[in-house]
Amino acid sequence: MHIALIGQKGLPSQYGGIETHVEELATRLVRHGNHVTAYTRSWYTPANMNLYNGIVLKSLPSINTKHLDAISHTFLATLHACLIERPDIIHFHGVGPSLLSWIPKILRPQAVVINTFHCIDREHAKWGAFARWMLQLGEKxxxxxxxxxxxxxxxxVNYIAVSYHQRVHYIPNGISPRRANTDDVLLAPFDLQSFQYIAMVARLVPHKGAHTLIDAWKLAREKEPELLRNIKLAIIGGSAFTDSYVEQLHAQARGDSSIVLTGFQRGDVLKALFAGAKFIVHPSTSEGLPIAILEAMSFGKAVIASDIPENMEVIAEYGVPFSTGDVKELSEKIIELASDEMQTASIGHAAREFVETEYHWDDIANATVELYEKRLAIREGILAVR
Incomplete structure (x- = not known):
């Protein structure tokens, strides 16, 4: 099969759930013997990089602004796929890019169109009224x-069934099993030491809730200054067209040497930051299925997370939930895990076993390939549509 992937910023993944999803999926699609083309944005992936893990990369420009970056790139990528690449499968990732998934129906009607609904983007606080309306059109x-x-x-799946009366396929985000060692050399530039910090890993956008975590961390340190005296909070991530919000976070943290904002990290440094954390906190108010939580669990980390339904799918039995936005309760959960290392380790061990069984990228790729093959068989008249 020739498969074109559209909607991601680029590869290799530097940050972002969709980019991680596409990288892990595409790498395995190639291993299955498929020809995979992934479209990249010239500001994210070097334009001269044309191959990664066997994936053919096609760099195209975009209008690199908050509102036009994704849609302008998707438009060019879709035209290129339909008129030049001419793949068997065109797979759109995200409801924003899916807004243009009608184009192949006209320009490449032989292609099978697969759309992945990653999250309800219009609920994210960074968007204004017009953008939210467009993202709702993208859902439709x-x-x-x-x-x-x-x-x-x-x-x-339930949201789509209720809102659009449509049955869709459940194929989740995933993890690759991790057995990374701690590395204080990689932590040193951030003035961190293994198991002497808690961490949050996310893009710094309002719906991820870093501001809530900073307030809860300060409150926890007020309540238990001795317990948390030598422990730090590391917030790992950077702006996603949200520079003013990032400035707000820096202002919140100013004057508190226990709070470290590392900026975006990837590769061995990011693995070291996950591996060295006492536990992970994910206080978001909106998600699809958070890869950051899955990855933290794959490192054997206990996770404190907000009790939104998407998080609860993962942490209800294998993590520590708190009421979304409740600073006081979050501070109490931080103190609880910081004061009981045995409990924290036990939760992390169970979480690792859970995600390795239920959310392995190999299984997710296999399910996606089966869906591709089934739909191609329907196109060829081998299977009947039920």
Whole structure:
């Protein structure tokens, strides 16, 4: 099969759930013997990089602004796929890019269109009224124009069933099993030491809730100054067209040497930051299925997370939930895990076993390939549509 992937910023993944999802999926699609083309944005992936893990990279420009980056790149990528690449499968990732998934119906009607619904983007605080309206149109296009639609969480499957009266396929985000060692040399530039910090790993956008965590951390240190005296908070991530919000976080943290904002990290440094954390906190208010939580669990880390339905799919039995936005309760959960290392280790061990069994990228790639093959068989008349 020739498969074109559209909607991601680029490869290799530097940050972002969709980019991680596409990288892990595409790498395994190639291993299955498929020809995979992934479209990249020239500001994210070097334009002269044309191959990665066997994946053919096609660099195209975009209008690199908050509102036009994704849609302008998706438009060019879709035209290129339909008119030049001419793949068997065109797979759109995200409801924003899916807004243009009608184009292959006209320019490449032989292609199978697969749309993946990653999250309810219009609920994210960074968007204004017009952008939210367009993202809602993207949801409708995602459902209407995909020959098959994938949702990455059971919460999203239910949302689509209730909102659009449509049955879709549940194929979640995933993890690769981790056995990384701590590395204080890689932590040293951030003035961190292994197991002497708690961490949050996310893009610094309002719905991820870093501001809530900073307030809760300060409150926890007020309540238990001796317990937390030598422990730090590391917030790992950077701006996603949200520079003013990042400035707000720096202002919140100013004057408190226990709070470290590392900026975006990837590769061995990011692995070291995960491996060295006492535990992870994920206080978001909106998600699809959070890869950051899955990855933290794959490192054997206990995770404190907000009790939104998407998070609860993962942490209800294998993590520590708190009421979304409740600073006081979050501070109490931080103190609870910081004061009981045995409990924290036990939760992390169970979490690792859970995600390795239920959320392995190999299984997710296999399910995606089966869906591709089924739809191609329907196209060829080998299977009947039920």
């Amino acid at each position: 296009a995602c459902i209407k124009f995909g020959h098959e639609v994938i949702a990455v969480s059971r919460t999203l």
